[in-house]
Amino acid sequence: MGWIDQILIVPIVLPLVTGAILLLFDERRHVLKAMINVISTLALTLVALVLLNLADAPPADANAATTGVYLLGNWAAPFGIVLVLDRLSALMLMLTSVLASAALVFSLARWHRSGPHFHTLFQLLLMGLNGAFLTGDLFNLFVFFEVLLAASYGLVLYGSGALRVKTGLHYIVINLAGASLFLIGVSLIYGVTGTLNMADLAVRIPEVAENDRMLLQAGAAILGVAFLIKAGMWPLGFWLPNAYMAAAAPVAAIFAILSKVGIYVILRLSLLLFGADAGASSGFGGSWLLFGGMATIVFGAIGVLASQAMGRLAGFYLLVSSGTLLAAIGTESITVTSGALYYMVSSTLAISAFFLLIELIERAQNPATNVLAVTMEAYGDDMDEEDIQEEVGVTIPATLAVLGSCFAGCALLLAGLPPLSGFIGKFAILSALLNPEGPGQGGSVAGTAWALVTVIILSGLSALIAMTRTGIRAFWAPIDETVPRVRLIEIAPVAMLLFLCFVLTVQGGPAMRYLDATAQSLHAPAHYIRDVLSAPRVPGPGSGAPQ
Amino acid sequence: MELTLALAIGVLIGSGVWLLLRPRTFQVIIGLSLISYGVNLFIFSMGRLRVGAAPVLGSGGTVNPADYADPIPQALVLTAIVIGFATTALFLVVLLVSRGLTGSDHVDGREPN
Incomplete structure (x- = not known):
């Protein structure tokens, strides 16, 4: 086993070790802690890049393994816990490390000093995220979920304050209740099938026997509810905008991927366990995802329109994007899935950038502005008109110009307007919905597809407004005199995330090719199953192989 | 035995859910604890109920797996207990912080008018 085989475990072990090492240093040595954290996160990004290439490498011949499998403790597949790397998990790892780098650099300006153990919690969150994306075992998934949730409890409270504690309290209770549902679902599935x-x-x-199928589906449904709480599907997502709005900016930016963990697991499990080959259970839950997703989009779009504060707007937009993804998964079509994956990457980067940007913009406004905005909505803007006329001709300061262009970039991405990647993602989904047989092949479009198309376009309109x-x-x-003081280290991560969206637009062809391949293998999981179950064990030294 | 266990799980989860929906943070934490007890028993019962069957194989000789209880749910319960305990303790800290910051033990941090 060469080093390249061991690299699969690195995204889990590296943050764990870094998080532990960071505990050893006193809080006053925050420069050192920040350095260690930055080095570890950059190394993680490199590893994710290597894994991305590894997952995308064409197999040597038709029978060669296309999925990377790592047997923990060298136990053969169904008995031990396995880590599995395919295109989807490599993509999620890459997305995680990119968001983590941006959030970390942003936090170095001031946030990382406003409370203890920021860097440790941050690394443990990364460990939980990477583990959840890599694991091929249901109960191990639960463990990594709890690791990332425990770190996120610390981070959502980070910076303290009555509002954060209040929303943090709600967040923790909801996730603890969700963990119970997770356990019930997992144990029901284990009770029926005898494997995890x-x-x-x-x-x-x-x-599975006819009599047991009801129990299996009940287990899968309960498990699904646990993930849908995480993903924020209506009516399980009321907690999400509040928690994300109250969280500190770099925390909210990395939390943008947290709701995608739920989406990831649903995408993986629904296609693996209830795909076309699942016999009588095939397609289980698909219409729930479709209609639930559409309800989430509608709820999120209304919330976006009703939001006065920008943090709230971003939180509700996160619901819109979750809803779009869930509904797209619910359509169970390969082309829609690949479009949805593109949309997921683009919208996650954009929301993350937006969360960071919000803090910079709101620095210019005094805290009463949001309240003022509400009153202005209610009583009309007449009072301000004279003032505005006097201000004609004032040049916009450079800082505001930079912030403004970033804001415009975010707006284009979130609303899904050309020329940026938000448009390509939505276009890919819509085109796949309207051409079920492939481009130019015609074919009848189902009523639900029309409904989804309408809802997606209207949600884009509401985001734009x-x-x-x-x-x-x-x-x-x-x-007024309050031009926000923005440091380069704060605007750079925002610009980096937006630039990545730009790269995603320009390199749309290669990106779509990768995502098409991802969607293909997700919808035909035979290779995945074969590779995991036939992964060879490493011969031990001497005859000491485990029995 | 099945009926007793099922009733116990039902009572635990039922009281837990009721307490979870109450407005005081202390009631919520007790509710969450009760639910996690119920869930742990439930996981245990998914390994089928057996009396007098050991979950650990003896050494030497050939063994008949049918004589043994399923060890996996017991291992899962152990993990679930540890994780549940840790997260409940963490919640307890947040509960105290909220009480200290707001001076109220209501889940919304202020008394309803």
Whole structure:
């Protein structure tokens, strides 16, 4: 086993070790702690890049393994815990480390000093995220979920304050209740099938007896509810906008991937366990995802329109993006899935950038502005008109110009307008929905597909209206002396995330090719199952192989 | 035995859910604890109920797996207990912080008018 085989465990071990080492240093040595954290996060990004290439490498021949499998403790697949690397998990790892780098650099300006153990919690969160994306075992998934949740409890409270403690309290209670549902679901599935390995489950589910199928589906549904709470599907997502709005900016930016963990697991499990080969259980839960997703989009879009504060707007937009993804998964079509994956990458980067940007913009406004905005909505803007006329001709300071262009970039991405990647993602989904047989092949479009198309376009419109309104209030309002002081280290991560979206637009072809391949292998999991279950054990030194 | 266990789980989860929906943070934490006890028993019962069957194989000789209880749910319960205990302790800290900051033990941090 060469070093390249061991690299699969690095995204889990590296943050764990770094997090532990960081505990050894006193809080006063925050420069050293920040350095260690930055080095570890950058190393993680490099590892994710290597894994991305590894997952995308064409197999040597038709029978060669296309999925990277790591047997923990060298136990053969259905008995021990396995880590599995395929295109989807490599993509999620990459996304995680990119968001982590941006959030970390942003936090170095001041946030990382406003409370203890920021860097340790941050690394443990990364460990939980990476573990959840890599594991191929249901119960191990629960453990990594708890690791990332425990770290996120610390981070959501980070910076303290009555509002954070209040929303943090709600967040913790909801996730603890969700963990109970997770356990009930996992144990029901284990009770019926006798295995926890995802690939082995996919083999056994078609063989489940008629009498037991009800129990299996109940277990899967309860498990699904636990993930849907995380993903924020209506009516399980009321907690999400509050928690994300109250969290500190770098924390909210990394939390943008947290709701995608739920989406990831649902995408993986629904296609692996209840895909086309699942016999009588095939397609279980698909219409729930479709209609639940559409309800989430509608709820999120209304919330976006109703939001006065920008943090709230971003939180509700996160619901819209979750809803779009869930509904797209619910359509169970390969082309829609690949479009949805593109949309997921683009919207996660954009929301993350937006969360960071919000803090910089709101620095310019005094805390009463949001309250003022509400009253202005209610009583009309007449009072301000004279003031505005006097301000004609005032040049916009350079800082505000930079912030404004970043804001415009976010608005384009979130609303899904050309020319940036938000448009390509939505276009890929819509085009796949309207051409079920492939481009130019015609084919009848189902009524639900029309409904989804309408809802997605309307949600884009509502995002555009809300972003325009917020932008006008933030940037075209009379400028007093309070031009925000923004450091380069704070605006650079935002610009980096937006630049990545730009790269994603320009390199749309290669990106879509990768995501098409991802969607193909997700919808035909036979290779995945074969690779996991036939992964060879490493011969031990001498005859000491485990029995 | 099945009926007793099922009733016990039902009572634990039922009281837990009721307490979870109450407005005081202390009631919520007790509710969460009760739910996690119920869930732990439930996981245990998913390994089928057996009396007098050991979950650990003896050494030497050939063994008949049918004579043994399923060890996996017991291992899962152990993990679930540890994790549940840790997260409940963490919640307890947040509960105290909230009480200290707001001076109220209501889940919303202020008394309803």
